[in-house]
Amino acid sequence: MLDPDLVARVEQDMRAVPDPEIPVITIDDLGVIRRVETADVDGHPGMRVTITPTYSGCPAMHAMADAVVEAGRAHGIPVEVVTRLSPAWTTDWMSEQGRARLRRFGIAPPTGERAHAAPPGPVPVGLQLRVVTCPQCGSDDTEEVARFGSTACKALRRCRTCREPFDEFKTI
Amino acid sequence: MTEQHHVDYLLGLGDDALIYAQRLGEWLTHAPQIEEDMALGNVALDLVGQARALLTHAGEVEGADPVRDEDDLAMLRHEREFRNVQLVEQPRGDFAHEMARLLWFSTYQRELYTAVLTSTDETLAGVAAKAVKEVDYHRDHATQWVLRLGDGTQESHDRMQAALVAVHPYVAELGEDHDAARWAAEHRVGVLPSSLTDAVNAYVVGVLEQATLAMPDAPRWHARGGRAGVHSEVMGYLLAEMQHLHRSHPGASW
Structure with missing residues (x-):
């Protein structure tokens, strides 16, 4: 025992x-x-x-x-x-503490919404499908550079405000 | 008693992922931009992960004495023992060819894994639950590139269209039924490949329309035989490269 x-x-x-x-x-x-x-x-x-x-x-x-x-x-x-494979892991299981730590480290935590190509048909100007906040300066004005980043779990983004590139932890 | 059809069904899924991962890995340092090196490397990594789980499980179901593990199955089988479709073994063409292949293959994989989420084979259902989210990203990646190239310049449009025509004869094999799949469907382990075809076509047609591309005419021939171990000439060369290290140094590890 x-x-x-x-x-x-x-x-x-x-x-x-x-x-x-x-x-x-x-x-x-x-x-x-x-x-x-x-x-x-x-x-x-x-x-x-x-x-x-x-x-x-x-x-x-x-x-x-x-x-x-x-x-x-x-x-x-x-x-x-x-x-154990089932139920499959999802970024929803990540703790609040983990998300805060990621942000401090310069990685945008998962947003909870998956990145997707724009839906077919006209896309209304100005409608943002998903907001990813820059972990450096806090701006919401960021763009995706590459869907696949330095590891399987990350995408590469760039902030249009502070011009810094940063990693985003992908939502799955 | 071992159900050979069950083993073959799992090998088909695992070999598709493994062999395509090998081909995608060849893009590293050869893609048009460094982000694509990483993207295709990441896609390959996901597929290797799926292949490892599927081959490990196939070995367990087979129950040979001793049990063949993932390495035995990936590195020590001969060409005629591989159950992948010929689509995934084809040499990489230009980048448009790869995006055409990735679009079809990831769309197929997404329908497949979605369908086997409720498999009576719990391990397969578990692998699928994980993989379906991964291949969703793969399909999306291919979709974005096909849209960009198809609806880009005249040159990119023409080359994307030519790539579709070149890849098209290898697509039908993904939807061809075979004995292992018939057994799997009957026992609710898997699904008939032909049951996925409509959904795959619907998605691809939608992307092509939006990309101002045309679905190629029905090809005059199409590849077949991969699920029975009949492969094209390139397969031997691919295996030679993939397996030589393992075979030259049996049991080596680090």
Whole structure:
């Protein structure tokens, strides 16, 4: 039987594991950890952590899973990481704290609306389909430079007010 | 007892994603602008992720002793054992060719993954739930480029139109039914490819109209046989490049 205080401490360490690509947010901020429980791991009392991957091909997921196992190992607790695909991860699971941290780091957090091509037919002038606020200066006057950015989860934008480029965490 | 049709159905989906990812990866440093290098690289990465999950699952369903894992299936199968359509193995043409292929393929994938969200194969349904959001971005990306090129200059319009004509003979195979798919549809694991065709066409036609492009006339021949392991000449070269490292250094890792 594992000491509940120790388990709680280890769980805290696990949730504090940073995203290797965006180290200002933790995997808990991302909402990747779905469940932490004590479990029998290969015949030893240990912990089972259920995670839901962000993007199918995101290479950071492996680093995160390894770090979670390492957090347990540091206290001599064997950890089993289980991947659960369904329900699929969505940026809605990202914590408010995570969003604030992203913004401070210079990445616009997910808006909750997906970027889409303009609907067919005439597009009314001045109607903005989606507002992405510049994390540097706070202006809403920003434009998309590239839908696909430096990692699977980000798009590249530019602020028309302060002229700075910035990353946007894509809504999925 | 292993249901070979189930394995083949999963291999078809996984191989489409894997082989197309390999082709898309070739665009890195070759796209017209650096943002496109990254975009096509990102699309490829999503597809590799889908392929990994699908091939891993195919190996589990197959239940060989020992179980074939994702690497065994991707790197140690021979050409005739791959179940992808010939569309995805074709060499990349110019950028317009790639956008034509991506438009059709991502539209097909989006309809496919949407249809298998309710699959009785829970792992496949899970992969689809994740993938459907990703391919939505792929389709949107292709759509924007086809609109821009089609409704751009005379030169870009002509080249986009020529690309559609060149890619078109490979599209019909996406909607062709085969034994594995018939089994999958019957057992509610998957769907008949032919059931997706109308929705795929409706979307593509809509984009082409808006882009001032014309849907090419029905081609005089069309590619077939990929789901049965019959591939075009280029497939062997593609596999040689994709597999040589793994085969030269069995079991290597870092």
